[in-house]
Amino acid sequence: MTQKKRASNKGPASRQTRAPAGCLFWLVLLAVAVAVAVAAREPIKTAFVRYFGKKTESAREVGGAPPAAPPAPAATPTAPPADAPGTAVPEKRPSADVRRELSKTATKPPSADVRPALRRARLHFIAVGPDGTTSTVAVDRDLPQSDSPLRDAILALLAGPDPREKGRGLASMIPPETRLRSATVSSRTAYLDFTESFRFTAGGLEGLAAELRQVVSTATEFPTVDKVQILIEGEKVQYLGTEGVRIDEPLSRASVAQ
Numbered sequence: 001m002t003q004k005k006r007a008s009n010k011g012p013a014s015r016q017t018r019a020p021a022g023c024l025f026w027l028v029l030l031a032v033a034v035a036v037a038v039a040a041r042e043p044i045k046t047a048f049v050r051y052f053g054k055k056t057e058s059a060r061e062v063g064g065a066p067p068a069a070p071p072a073p074a075a076t077p078t079a080p081p082a083d084a085p086g087t088a089v090p091e092k093r094p095s096a097d098v099r100r101e102l103s104k105t106a107t108k109p110p111s112a113d114v115r116p117a118l119r120r121a122r123l124h125f126i127a128v129g130p131d132g133t134t135s136t137v138a139v140d141r142d143l144p145q146s147d148s149p150l151r152d153a154i155l156a157l158l159a160g161p162d163p164r165e166k167g168r169g170l171a172s173m174i175p176p177e178t179r180l181r182s183a184t185v186s187s188r189t190a191y192l193d194f195t196e197s198f199r200f201t202a203g204g205l206e207g208l209a210a211e212l213r214q215v216v217s218t219a220t221e222f223p224t225v226d227k228v229q230i231l232i233e234g235e236k237v238q239y240l241g242t243e244g245v246r247i248d249e250p251l252s253r254a255s256v257a258q
Contacts, residue, residue: 117145121153124217125161125170126210134173134203134210136217139165150190150222151183157218173210175201181234189250190219193231199240208245212256220253227252 120140127137139161143152158180160172181193192215201207216228227250229236238248 118142119145119149119152121149121156122218122221123153123157124214125157125165126173126214127169128171132206134206136210136213137168137170138217139170148183150185150219150225151180153218153221154180154183154192154215157214172214173201173203173207174198174214181231185222185224188224188226190222190225190228191231192219192228193234196233198230199232199237201241205241205245208240209256212240212245212247212251216251216253216256 119142121143122138122140124136124138126134128134141156143149143156146152157172158174158178160174160176161170175197177195178198179195181195182191183193184191198211201211203210212230215230219225219228229250230240230247231237236248239245240247
């Protein structure tokens with residue numbers, strides 16, 4: 001009986017003694033768990049950010065401002081259209097190979113096949129017979145084309161026959177020092193102004209007549225010319241030479257015919 005009482009007396013006291021010890025154990029265990037969690041927080045957070053691309057804690061949990069957003073990529077400038085008004089279009093330089101070929105072309109001499117445009121003209125020279133009489137012979141020449149075909153033809157006539165024509169026995173009765181001052185056409189009449197030397201040629205009347213036939217026949221080959229007015233130094237004169245061949249009026253081909 002006494003032992004049972006002792007046992008019963010020890011039971012509550014023993015439980016009271018074990019209760020604080022058990023609480024202390026759990027407190028210590030909780031403290032250790034908290035310490036381990038705090039120690040492992042940063043590695044866990046780092047690993048989570050690395051694998052999932054964002055932080056697991058809010059700004060309130062880390063005690064700071066929310067993380068700044070990554071800077072937006074710089075916008076790539078787009079070139080305006082080439083034909084936009086006010087837009088300077090950069091000059092496109094040709095490549096080195098193209099520039100080299102262009103320089104060769106620029107320094108290359110013109111091809112021999114390139115020839116100036118020509119116009120067919122009919123000139124009249126003189127053939128002298130065995131008895132001394134003269135006759136007019138027409139020859140065709142290809143002259144460079146210009147805006148003054150009549151002037152070109154008369155200038156070629158004043159230059160005389162070329163070597164091939166001389167080989168045929170042709171000559172000119174126009175004095176070689178004669179120069180053409182002007183050549184114009186008005187109302188189907190050609191006005192040919194010569195220097196003073198045109199008035200004097202060898203061969204007397206026959207030579208003067210042959211000289212006129214050369215000029216009048218050559219000028220009237222043009223369809224716009226019917227007659228020729230001879231001028232000397234810009235003026236009308238009555239006669240050629242000292243023996244007198246009248247030139248004070250326009251001459252037709254028929255009026256100077258042989």
